[in-house]
Amino acid sequence: MLTVATWNVNSVRSRLPRLVSWLERRKPSVVCLQEIKVVDEDFPAGALEGLGYHCLVRGQKTYNGVAILSLLPASEVMRSLPGDAADAESRFLATAIAGTRIINIYAPNGQAVGSDKYAYKLDWYRRLRALLDGHDRQSEVLVCGDFNVAPEDRDVWDPEQWRGQILFSDPEKAALGNIVDWGLVDALRMHHPEGGLYTWWDYRAGAFHRGWGLRIDHILVSAPLAKRCVAVEIDRGERKGEKPSDHAPVIATFQ
Secondary structure, three states: OOEEEEEEEEOOOOOOOHHHHHHHHOOOOEEEEEOOOOHHHHHHHHHHHHOOEEEEOOOOOOOOOOOEEEEOOOEEEEOOOOOOOOOOOEEEEEEEEEEEHHHEEEEEEEEEOHHHHHHHHHHHHHHHHHOOOOOOOOOOOOEEEOOOOOOOOHOOOOOHHOOOOOOHHHHHHHHHHHHHHOOOOHHHHHOOOOOOOOOEEHHHHHHHHHHHEEOEEEEEEHHHHHOEEEEEEEEEHHHHOOOOOEEEEEEEEOO
């Protein structure tokens, strides 16, 4: 049994007590973290290694940053997306674990539709698709993380309010669709077709308690891996309590 989780922790040091408690309770095989907001040397590896996790880190000071925690050995580590400049934001980390290629992403937000950062986001997705094109579609590939795109109306609390806005504009949805069209399956939707399932709630305006959420954190799997996927859940409880991230973890289980 293999369990893979993705979680935008919005600062790993701020969320460390919660993360450690969650790892002790849930014990996922692999955890892909986003927005760790720390340079590699300041990542709290010791606390996580004490729980048995190997830590791969692609950090950045103050912003962005990704990490992969694994109870299993990892190999073939890739620390940047092809085409990244030398000073590119830390948004990509990939490795091979238990025969599966795991790609952890923190996609650009895009800031505002039509902005330079929005154009960068769309190009970043184009480069991610080019990377996937170099993989065998019959191999086990898992792409997960904070995609900063809600793909469908059922993934947004108020589609009409969000339509055409950042995170829910048609070009963004098309860019994510192009990733899926490589040969990936939305793991959560294999098991949960219903709406109202969200992974991110703004800190402002009591969004979480009002149910004003978006599903922008995803686990996408290739067809061979989809056949092994027996369950997917959003651990909504981690958005509650003291000092939560604004995202909840998503966990997929594979036989």
